[in-house]
Amino acid sequence: MSRVAIIGVGWYGFKPSTPEVHFQGMMFESSSRAYADANVDPRKDVDVFVDCQEDMWEGIAIADEFAPEPIGGALRPTFTVAGDGLLGVAHAYMLINSGLANVVAVEAHGKPSEIKTLNDIYYFAFDPLHLRPLPTGNPFFLAGLDAQAYMARTGTPRESLALVASKNRSQGLLNERAPYAARITLDDVLRAPYAIYPMSEYEISRFSDASVTVVLASEEVARKFTDRIVWLDGIGFNTEVGTGAVELHQWGRMPSMRQAALMAYKMARIEGSPSRYFSLAEVEDRFSFMELLALEETMIAPEGQAHVSLEAGDYDFNGPLPVNPSGGSLAMGIQLEATGLGRLVEAVLQLRGEAGQHQVKGARRALVASWRGVPSYTSAVAVLSSEVNS
Amino acid sequence: MSVQKFPGTKLSAKEMYSLPGLVESSPQAKYEFSAGPTISRFLKGLKEGKILGRRCPRCGRIYVPPRDYCEFCHVPLADWVEVPDTGRVETAVVSYISVKRERLEKPEVVGVIRLDVPGYPEDGYEFAGLFHRICMDPEEAKKDKTIGMKVKARWRPPEQRTGSILDIECFEPVG
C-alpha cells in the first residue's frame, strides 16, 4: 500500500442554520474552496467523485441524484457512500491504491436545520420490529445505556463526563467553525438537570449545517499540484453489529472503533503506544462519555484510565496530547454525515499550521476517530501526518 | 451444477396481513427546504410572468431552469436572462394514473418543452427546457406530429400567481 496525500480541503457552514443557501449551494461552496486549496480543476484533474449522505437526512429518496453537479462530478465517475465522510475517504484510499484513480474528491454534507422531525428520523433508523415499537421517549437513550455501562465498568465518575463538556465547549471559543462554543464551567454542567441520564444537555452535542470537501491524490501526482501535503498514513473502518441486532452490541464499549483503529495503525505502521505517537487527536464526542471511550478504544489511554489523564489535564489544549482542540462536536455540532470530515479538516489545518488561534504548536501527527452515531455501531479512524509544521 | 432451488418464502396478501406481530410504522418525516437564491429568483420571475435563465460566464450556456453554478465549468453563474416562453415539445406522455397510482378520471398530458433559448444547436444533446403539463387532447398527444410541435406557456392570471412552477398552468399548442 502506498501513501495517499490530502492536497486540499474546503468547507461551508458550521452554523446552526443556513437558510441563505440550498444544500447543493453549500456543496458547491465547499467543493470550490477545496479545489482552489488543492489547485486542481475538478473538470480535468479529478478522476472520481465520492459523495457521502443518507436519503432520510436529505428528505429526498435517491438523494444521490443531486450529488454530481455541485461538486463538479456531472458526467464523470461519481458515486455515493451512504455513511460518514471518513468512509468516503476510505473509498478514496482504495480507489487510489487500486490504480484506478490518481485524484479523488470526497464531499459530505448535512443540513439538519431543514429536518423538522429529527428525532423521528432517528427512530426510523431503529429496527422496525423489535425496537421502534418500544416507548423509549428519545432515540438517544441508546447512548445513555452505553454511558452507564461505560461508567460502571471503568469507574469513571460523572464529573469526568462533565469535564469533557466544559473543556470542549470552552476550547471551541477559538474555532471559527464552532457555533456552540461557550464558557461553561464544570459546575454549570453538574448543576444542569439530566437530559439523557447520566448526561445533561451540555454533554450532548447539538446539530449544525455544513458541507465539507476533501481532495486526495496518489503520492506521485500530489506534488504536481501542491507542496502543502498532509499524508493519510492509515484509514480504518468497521461495523460491530447491525441496527437490527443491537442486543449483540457490547454495551459500554465501541469495538468498531477499536477495530478501525487497529486497521489504521497497522497501515500507518504505528508500533508501541499511540498516545506518544500523536501530537493531537480529534475524536468522537457527540456524547461527553464518548470522548473518553474513544480515547480508550483508539488505545490512546489504557482501559478505564482516560478520565484519570483528563483530570490531570493531559488532554487540555496546552497538555501533552491536546484532544479536540477544535472544541469537538460539543462545540462544532453534528453535521450528520459530514461530522467525520469536519474533524478531518480540523486535523489537516492543524498539520499545515493553518489552524489560526487554536493552532497546536508543532502539530505533526493527528488522529481522527468518528462514530456514525445512534443507533449505528460503525466507526472510522484516520491517521494523518505532515512535515509542513516541523 | 445449476441451482434448482433458491431460498425465500412467498406470502399471499392475506397471509401477510394475518401475520402475528405485523408492525405498522409511518415515519414522521418533515422538512423545510431552502430554495436557495437562484431558484428563489426564478420563482419570483414566474410570479411576474417571466421565465428566467442564467448564463455561464465561461462557456456561455444559458441554463433553464437556472442554476447557481455551471455543471460543465464548475464556476458560479453570473447574468440573468429572460428567455422566450415558447418552445417545442421534446417528449410527451399521457398519464392515466395519479401520484399514488390511482386511476385518474381525466388523463393528463405532461412532457418536456425544449425552449427557444439561443446558443444551443438545433438538435443538440443539451438544451434549455422545462418539465410541465401540456394542455392538449390526450389522443392528439399520442400522434407522431406532437413531437416537435410548437407550444407557448399559458400563464395564470397575475393575481393567482404565487411564485411557483404552477404559475404556468401548462404549455399549449400555438399556430
Add this chain to the structure above:
Amino acid sequence: MVTNLFVKDRVAIVGAGMTTFMRRALETPRELAWEAAKMALDQAGLTLKDIDCVVIGSAPDTFDGVHMKGEYLADGSGAFNKPMTRVYVGGGTGVFIPVSAWWHVASGLCRTVLAVGEEKMSPAHPHPQYVFRYIWDPILHRPLEPNLIWIFAMEMRRYMAKCGAKKEDIALVSVKNKRNALDNPAAQLAANITVDDVLKSELLVWPVNELDISPVTDGAAALVITNENVARQVTDSPVWIEGLGFTLENQHWENRELAYPRYLNYAARMAYKMAGIERPWKEIDVAEPYDPFDYKELHHIEGLMLARPCEAWKLLKEGYFDRDGELPTSPSGGLLGVGNPIAAAGVMKVAELFWQLRYEAGKRQVKKPVHRAVANAWGDLMQAGTVIVLGN
C-alpha cells in the same frame, strides 16, 4: 479520466447467491440478505471467517422502511465486526456493488469481499410508487404531482420518436425476457406472453402499459469477490472482473436528449478500455442489460455499443438477442421476468453472467460459447450508468 489501466491484482468472482424474487417475502430484509450471502459463500466453499470486508447496496431507504439501511442490513450481510460500507447510485447500485468490491480487493486492502444487494419493496404503503414521489425535485417538480412512471414514459416516447420504434417492437423485449425467465427457478414473473398481451395490459402512462414494466419485488443477491491467489485456491473456474465503469450524468433530465443514454456510453467506454475491448458488438458473447422497462433494454444495448443507436429494436425482431441468438441478452429473464428488487436485481444480473461464464446456468445456458460478458445498471433521474465486464 486519467485511468491507470495497469492494475496490480486481478480480481475474481468465486461465488454467487440469491433468494427467490417474489412479492411479499416472509423473511425480513436482514434475513433475505443473509440467505443470499450464505448461498454465495457456500458456492465459493468459504465461510464468514474468510471474509475481510463487506459492501452493501440498497436503493431508497423508504422501501424497506428503515433509515440508514446499510447499518440495518449489516449483520444479515455478514458485516459482524467487519469493515463495511454501503454504496449508492440509485437503481445503478446493483452493478455498482461488485464494481466497488473490485477496488476493495485491487487496492490490497481486503482479500475477500462479500458484496450484497437487498431490497424489500412490499412493505411500502399505499403503494411503493408513492415512495418514488420523493425522488422528484421538491420545488420545481413535486408541485406537478408526478408519478414515477412519467419520466420513464417520457424517455420511452422520445426513443420511439427518434428511432422510429413502435410500441409493439418494444413489447418484444418483455415477451423475450418473461419467456427466458421460465427457466429460472427464482423468477417472479416468468410467462409465455405475446406482444398483444403487453399492448392490452393496463395502460398506465401512455406509451407505458403494465407489462412494459418490471414488478414490485422483494429479494437479495450476493457475490463473493476475491484476489487471484484466493480464487485459484478455491475454484478451477474463477470469473474475472476485467473492466468496470461508472458515470453520473447531471440531474437535469429535462435539459437532455433522452433517446440515447450518453452517461451509460461513457461508463461502457471506461469499462471496455480497461478490459481491452475495442469492438464490444463482436467481443461480447452474452449481456445482461438493465431492463426495468422493456424499452430500457434496447436503450442500454445501444449505450453499451452492442448495437448502433436506434437499431437494437430491429435486431431484436430478428431474434438476434434470443438465448440462441447471436448476442443473447438477459438470458436470466431480466428484471421483467425475474423481478426487480432494485439493488438486488443488478447483482442478480452479474450473478447470472457468473453462472453463464461457468456454464452453470442449466436450462438458461446460452447456446454459443461464452468468453466475455457485460452487465449494466441504471438509476437516479436517468443519470447513472454502471458497467461491469466479466471474462472466464
